[in-house]
Amino acid sequence: MAGHAIGLDIGGTKVAGAVVAPDGTVVDELTEPTPETSDADTMTRLLLGMVDTLRDRQPDVVAVGVGAAGTVEWPSGRILWAPNNEYRDWAIRDELEKATGLPAVVDNDANVAGLAEARLGEVLYKEMVLITVGTGVGSGIVLDGQIYRGPRGLGAELGHIIVDPNGPLCGCGNHGCLESLASGTALTRTGREAAAADPDGAIARLARDKGVEVTGQTVTEAAVAGDPTARALFADLARWLGVGIASVTTIFELDAVVIGGGLVDTGELLLGPAREAAAEFAYATQVRPLVPVLPGTFGSAAGKIGAALLAMECA
Secondary structure, X not given: OOXXXXXXXXXXXXXXXXXXXXXXXXXXXXXXXXXXXXXXXXXXXXXXXXXXXXXXXXXXXXXXXXXXXXXXXXXXXXXXXXXXXXXXXXXXXXXXXHHHXXXXXXXXXXXXXXXXXXXXXXXXXXOEEEEEEOOOEEEEEEEOOEEOOOOOOXXXXXXXXXXXXXXXXXXXXXXXXXXXXXXXXXXXXXHHHHHHHOOOOHHHHHHHHHOOOOOXXXXXXXXXXXXXXXXXXXXXXXXXXXXXHHHHHHHOOXXXXXXXXXXXXXXXXXXXXXXXXXXXOOXXXXXXXXXXXXXXOOHHHHHHXXXXXXXXXXX
């Protein structure tokens, strides 16, 4: 289609926006921190401000797409609930269209990221699952080249499959979800436990030197620098991710499992142990080939690119 679309990706820590061309090229972008109070009214004001700014800079925008963390009703674009944000029953599609006069679409953030990876990545896939590993664990399932959503758009929540019923409490209220064991939030929890147990260790010292609390980013930095404790925590996270991948590839016959989200930037630190666990727990390997586990093409930009792509398709 002629013209560009705005893609907005709402995450637990930031909202990324971009003006995207039909071929997926990002021609302008803008990022804002997710407000501490992330209720529907606050988030609506933030999104509308970002749309206004981007339209002022790129006036040929013809549609707006949003990918949001949480449970999104399709095609109404109403965000019903999110485990790591405060918004509830948020009719954001209607609000965007009314305020901007542009057609809008709203879908789960991992769904739109999966669409970008399947349609525009280095390899094009018809049967693919994207698993995003960031603040939480999201997933986008692409079957026969199309996003799988279920009857109302409420499916594909692989971050909340139970991998350890005796595991830690998840933000969704259940125990032992994949997200509670294989996300940045999980890494924050285990990192703080490690820092409390060893106040002189690298994780505690790194946070103390920066004057901040231990977060998943602290653990990641320590792991990249070679700290054995941080690397062990990271390997444990990656192993749980591999357990989840094995479950997914048992259910679906796929061309690939693509890993996106912020933690994939660590490369083999995450992917190596995840592949090993996915192979260890894979089903019927004597007759079913192992599914490749690959890093995404677009990294953290996949959500905003996919949201814009979906907006162009649906406008």
